[in-house]
Amino acid sequence: MLGLLLVVAGLTAYTGTGSVVPMGDYVFNYPANFGNRINVPANNPTTQQGVYLGRLLFYEPKLSATNTISCGSCHQQSKAFTDGKALSVGVNNGLATRNSMSLANLLWARKFFWDGRAASLEEQAAFPLTNPHEMGQAIEVSVQKLSNTQLYPGLFKIVYGDSVITGERIVKAIAQFERTLISANSRYDQYLRNAYKPTDDELKGMALFNRGPDPEKGIRGANCTHCHGGPKTYLELFHNNGLDSISKDEGMAAFTGLVTDRGRFKVPTLRNIALTAPYMHDGRFKSLDEVVDHYSEHIKQSVSLSAFLQGESNETGGKSLKLLPKEKKQLIAFLNMLTDSTFITDKRFADPHQSTKN
Amino acid sequence: MSVKKYAVVLLLLITGLASQAQTPTKEAVVKVTGEVTTPLTIGSADLQQYKQTTVTRKDRDGKDHTYSGVIVSEILAKAGVTLGPELRGENLAKFLLVEASDGYQVLFALAELDKGFTDRTIILADKIDGQPLAPADGPFRIIVQDEKKPARCIKQVTAMKVMFAK
Numbered sequence: 001m002l003g004l005l006l007v008v009a010g011l012t013a014y015t016g017t018g019s020v021v022p023m024g025d026y027v028f029n030y031p032a033n034f035g036n037r038i039n040v041p042a043n044n045p046t047t048q049q050g051v052y053l054g055r056l057l058f059y060e061p062k063l064s065a066t067n068t069i070s071c072g073s074c075h076q077q078s079k080a081f082t083d084g085k086a087l088s089v090g091v092n093n094g095l096a097t098r099n100s101m102s103l104a105n106l107l108w109a110r111k112f113f114w115d116g117r118a119a120s121l122e123e124q125a126a127f128p129l130t131n132p133h134e135m136g137q138a139i140e141v142s143v144q145k146l147s148n149t150q151l152y153p154g155l156f157k158i159v160y161g162d163s164v165i166t167g168e169r170i171v172k173a174i175a176q177f178e179r180t181l182i183s184a185n186s187r188y189d190q191y192l193r194n195a196y197k198p199t200d201d202e203l204k205g206m207a208l209f210n211r212g213p214d215p216e217k218g219i220r221g222a223n224c225t226h227c228h229g230g231p232k233t234y235l236e237l238f239h240n241n242g243l244d245s246i247s248k249d250e251g252m253a254a255f256t257g258l259v260t261d262r263g264r265f266k267v268p269t270l271r272n273i274a275l276t277a278p279y280m281h282d283g284r285f286k287s288l289d290e291v292v293d294h295y296s297e298h299i300k301q302s303v304s305l306s307a308f309l310q311g312e313s314n315e316t317g318g319k320s321l322k323l324l325p326k327e328k329k330q331l332i333a334f335l336n337m338l339t340d341s342t343f344i345t346d347k348r349f350a351d352p353h354q355s356t357k358n
Numbered sequence: 359m360s361v362k363k364y365a366v367v368l369l370l371l372i373t374g375l376a377s378q379a380q381t382p383t384k385e386a387v388v389k390v391t392g393e394v395t396t397p398l399t400i401g402s403a404d405l406q407q408y409k410q411t412t413v414t415r416k417d418r419d420g421k422d423h424t425y426s427g428v429i430v431s432e433i434l435a436k437a438g439v440t441l442g443p444e445l446r447g448e449n450l451a452k453f454l455l456v457e458a459s460d461g462y463q464v465l466f467a468l469a470e471l472d473k474g475f476t477d478r479t480i481i482l483a484d485k486i487d488g489q490p491l492a493p494a495d496g497p498f499r500i501i502v503q504d505e506k507k508p509a510r511c512i513k514q515v516t517a518m519k520v521m522f523a524k
Contacts, residue, residue, distance in 0.1 A: 111461065116461070236461050237460050237461045238459070238461050239460055252459075256459075257383065258384055258386055258459065259383070259493070260459060260493050260494065260514065261459060264459070264460070303493045306460065306494060307492075307494035307513055310494060
């Protein structure tokens, strides 16, 4: 393995603008307990040169109509690749339809967007690039702008064999970079590999997180793992979590046409959740306290409410979790264990244009 | 703002509300695909065309319920899946992946579904105690007879795909 890495590290290419581009297959590095059900399309294998290009494109404001917005504007590393806003502001000063999603451990995701409508990161990336409320620039214009730079034609040649820039090649490179955004060093990960001893509150919060409530047997729980389980705290699920009696946003029902899919949205990763406020598809909750209060007290009943939230309570006959104030505090202590400071400071994920002026 | 402008705004509001209030009305179906000779799309009426079977098992409420529906292998047989005498050799490396509206997936080895291998009945149910399943559970749910945990009694089934283990 080490030998392979040395050989791979030895391969580099020059862009003609002075940058050295690493070459060869990109080796994903992640804990064994994340599992190997990863999603890399056969027609877009991950290479070091592709990731290098994708990172430049991810942070490239020329891909927006105003030359001011890049993917990195609404997906900021310091906020685990979110932007702290309920809805992001696009080039036309219009608002995006839904809350900017955290980009972490997408290597394992198979359905993208809050409604899961895209089957690959490549397909996903094409949407914000052209949406008038986001980056708002036709792909042909982006292609033209990049073709007129010193930097990009040479890089596309290194990655794709010739210097032709196309929309497909742009989104492929961006997707390659996004797949490398792996978060696996939170205190929770450290705990799972016996390298961190949780505090009392964190341990009690973890127990609540993992257990379903059973008031008959005197078992208290928050049942979070039903949807946020496993070492990645991500299961690819879509639910109506009782935010509204009639969801203003149709969610998945917009394309399935099923009444039970109304207000059904992706269950997001809880990785770095303390960094990604505000919460929910419309960013309605400003803090984790508000989120926990929702599940504890404010589940709205409807025909679309997911089965696992019906009658799930610490009180016999309760309609929502009914956690005690102390338990909420413990749960939030655990959620803070999911913050990965290595991930948000990793130089490999930062804006490269600071050092590579074009 | 003039009266005319008010009228326009009001009209826009009404149209907006109307389109929001519009309830989607498509019928839920189960798609049967993958290693089949005839892909199927099964709606509620289609399911009635098959022989009906009942299975009694406990749900999360700890009580016994009678579920009725169709034995999964009979649906798969209609789709031309290699069951019965054909379930041998490499076909034993096939499985059925069942998917729900919420993205939840569970799988069964084909041999778990075949009468030649087991008497345990696995059905695609559409009724509980003679009534249609609750919206959050149906309209279609897999019911596995006698399985201790209900985790594979997957709710809101939308797809059944027969695949080879790679």
